[in-house]
Amino acid sequence: MSPVLELREITKVYGSGPAEVHALTGVNLSVRAGEMVAVMGPSGSGKSTLLTIAGSLERPTSGEVLVEGVPLAGMSRAEQARMRRRHVGYVFQDFNLLPGLTAAENIALPLELDGVKARKAAEAARRALEQVGLAEQATRFPDELSGGQRQRVAIARALVGERRLLLADEPSGALDTRTGEAVIRLLRTFCKKGATAVLATHDAQLAAWADRVVFVRDGVAIDQTAPPAGPESLLAEP
Numbered sequence: 001m002s003p004v005l006e007l008r009e010i011t012k013v014y015g016s017g018p019a020e021v022h023a024l025t026g027v028n029l030s031v032r033a034g035e036m037v038a039v040m041g042p043s044g045s046g047k048s049t050l051l052t053i054a055g056s057l058e059r060p061t062s063g064e065v066l067v068e069g070v071p072l073a074g075m076s077r078a079e080q081a082r083m084r085r086r087h088v089g090y091v092f093q094d095f096n097l098l099p100g101l102t103a104a105e106n107i108a109l110p111l112e113l114d115g116v117k118a119r120k121a122a123e124a125a126r127r128a129l130e131q132v133g134l135a136e137q138a139t140r141f142p143d144e145l146s147g148g149q150r151q152r153v154a155i156a157r158a159l160v161g162e163r164r165l166l167l168a169d170e171p172s173g174a175l176d177t178r179t180g181e182a183v184i185r186l187l188r189t190f191c192k193k194g195a196t197a198v199l200a201t202h203d204a205q206l207a208a209w210a211d212r213v214v215f216v217r218d219g220v221a222i223d224q225t226a227p228p229a230g231p232e233s234l235l236a237e238p
């Protein structure tokens with residue numbers, strides 16, 4: 001089975017001449033279905049760039065990105081947009097929910113934009129809210145929810161429909177430690193059920209929940225390890 005996400009020799013250069021920034025240099029990464037991969041590195045090391053290129057929000061200067069085995073470079077812009085809507089969910093530090101829509105409407109919106117009928121989209125949104133434990137909050141607006149609840153709505157929106165690849169940039173960055181950890185555990189649960197997640201984080205405690213950690217420094221992926229005894233090992237699983 002081909003990996004859900006594959007980056008081959010990705011290089012990204014911003015600007016030119018003296019303003020040139022080598023944000024990524026020769027990065028390789030392959031993520032299988034059900035895996036949760038944490039990308040760690042200091043500020044400015046290239047984590048966000050890696051995620052935006054993986055999600056086709058930006059093109060690499062060189063190298064190849066494949067989603068579900070299909071090279072993005074061979075797709076037209078319209079096909080890439082369709083691929084993003086159908087297969088890739090994004091979660092950001094600042095939640096990015098639309099303030100004028102309820103939790104359920106925020107989740108249903110990407111489906112409706114993709115042509116799903118309103119009733120079906122609303123039903124899918126209701127199920128997604130149940131999965132993140134927020135069925136009771138369906139009609140609340142973002143400013144009526146806590147930070148942790150908002151991020152759970154953003155995760156539900158990222159995974160609603162058929163989307164199985166989740167790209168999360170510092171998803172717990174705006175949350176306190178406990179709430180942040182709850183969000184990462186939720187991502188972990190989705191990965192156990194077959195979703196695939198790549199998350200950028202500064203936080204080694206949170207990265208320890210991942211199956212693998214990729215360290216990025218000055219645009220170079222310098223190491224890949226399975227975390228030693230992460231919190232997961234404390235959960236007694238038969």
Ligand SMILES: Nc1ncnc2c1ncn2[C@@H]1O[C@H](COP(=O)(O)OP(=O)(O)OP(=O)(O)O)[C@@H](O)[C@H]1O
Pocket residue numbers: 014015021022023041042043044045046047048049050
């Ligand atoms: N649009 C852009 N134009 C020019 N330079 C950019 C652009 N986006 C990112 N960079 C530069 O690329 C490098 C990598 O940035 P990136 O945002 O990917 O790092 P990061 O590891 O996500 O940082 P942080 O943890 O602070 O979010 C940095 O030097 C940054 O200044």
